[in-house]
Amino acid sequence: MARAAKKPTAEPAPRAKVVDAPIPDFDRVIHEKTRLAMVSALAVNPTLTFVELRGLLNATDGNVSVHARKLEEAGYLHCTKSFAGRMPRTEYSLTAAGRKALERYLDHMEALIKATRRT
Secondary structure, three states: OOOOOOOOOOOOOOOOOOOOOOOOOOOHHHHOHHHHHHHHHHHHOOOEEHHHHHHHHOOOHHHHHHHHHHHHHOOOEEEEEEEEOOEEEEEEEEOHHHHHHHHHHHHHHHHHHHHHHHO
16 A cells, blocks of 8 residues: 655744733723723713713613713722703712822733833
8 A cells, every 4th residue: 555645844833922921910990892992981070971972982871871880990080970950960080099090000011011022
């Protein structure tokens, strides 16, 4: 019986570099995209109303409410409820803890970008 000709073996693919930098532990409260958008918007605006946030995020009332509550429970957002005439008005502002959490998150993202671009 004739032997089959051996196919030439391909060069092995180069191995990925191992990055020695620690992977950041992201704040899961802020990392979610809607909450990150809310915190970012409030970082550049002293206050935003519920209606303004809803418009900026192009989100539903329910989404804004749920995510705002999650941020408030984490201590990142302050909520003030009042009335403008007979209309309820909800205003949000970023707390000092929220601003610090955003700064930490941005530092983590910058470190990740820097580590990735080095490879």
